[in-house]
Amino acid sequence: MRGILYIIAASILFLMACASSGQLRTGKAYEKVVTHKVSDEDTWPSIAEAFYGEAERAFQLAEYNGSVLDKDPERGSGVKVPMTRRDIERFEKRLDAVKKYNRGLELASDGRYRDASERFREALKLDPFLSDASFNLALTYQKLSLYKNAATVLQALIVRKKENPEYYYALGVSYFHMRDYKKAGRSFLDALSLNDCHLKSLFSLAVIHEKTGKDSEAEKCWERYLEISGEGEWAEEARSRLESLRGKP
Secondary structure (H helix, E strand, C coil), X not given: CCCCCCCCCCCCCCCCCCECCCEECCCXXXXXXXXXXXXXXCCXXXXXXXXXXXXXHHHHHHHHCCCXXXXXXXXXXXXXXEECHHHHHHHHHHXXXXXXXXXXXXXXXXXXXXXXXXXXXXXXXXXXXXXXXXXXXXXXXXXXXXXXXXHHHHHHHHHHCCCCHHHHHHHHHHHHHCCCHHHHHHHHHHHHHXXXXXXXXXXXXXXXXXXXXXXXXXXXHHHHHHHHCCCCCCHHHHHHHHHHHHCCC
16 A cells, blocks of 8 residues: 555663662562663653553652652652562563563564564563564564454554554554455544544545545545645655545546
C-alpha cells in the first residue's frame, strides 16, 4: 500500500544509566536505596515505571522523597528509590530483558527481522510488560508479512496501553494487509481520536475510503491532511489523489 509506512523504533532503554548502588536500609523492608539523577523528561510515574515496572507506585515514590505526585522532581536532583529484594530481582530481570530488546533493535536495523523478532520474544519472556518490545515485535512481524501475528501482538498491547496512537496505526496497517478494510479504518480512526493530527493515520484512512468507494469521505481526509501538512512527506501524493477525486465525473 503506497504511502503507509512503519518504522522500527530507534529508542533504546538504559534503565541503569542513572542508578547507583545506594545504601543498605537495615531494619527496614527495603533491601537498598538507589539514587536516580533526574533528567529533563523524568516524572514520578516514569521513574516508578523504570525501577519498579509499575507507574502506579509513583505516589509511594514521591512520598518517600518528601514530595507529592503533582509536583515533578527537580531536574538534576537525586531521587531516592527504595527497593525491596523482590524489586531488585525484578529490576535485574528487566535489565536482562532490555539487553535482549536492544539486540533486537540492532538486528532490525540491519534488516535481520526474523532474528530480531526472536530477541524481542526473548525479552518479553523476561518482562511481559516491556511495551517497546511488544510494539517492535509487531513491526518485525509486519516486515516478515506475518500480519495476523502482528495484529495479535498489537491487540494485546492496546489492552494495556490505550493511549498511544502509533499502536492503533500499526494495527490498522496489519488489518489493511489482511484486507480487512473495515477494521483497518476503525483502527486509523482510533489513532485519530487520540491525536487528530496523526498524519499517517489520516493518510491511511483516506486510502481506505478510496478503496471502499467513499470518495466524499476520502476527499475530506485529503483536504484535512493537506491543511495540516501541505508541504510534508506525502503532500504531493495527497494532492494528486485529491485532484483525481475532484476530477471524477
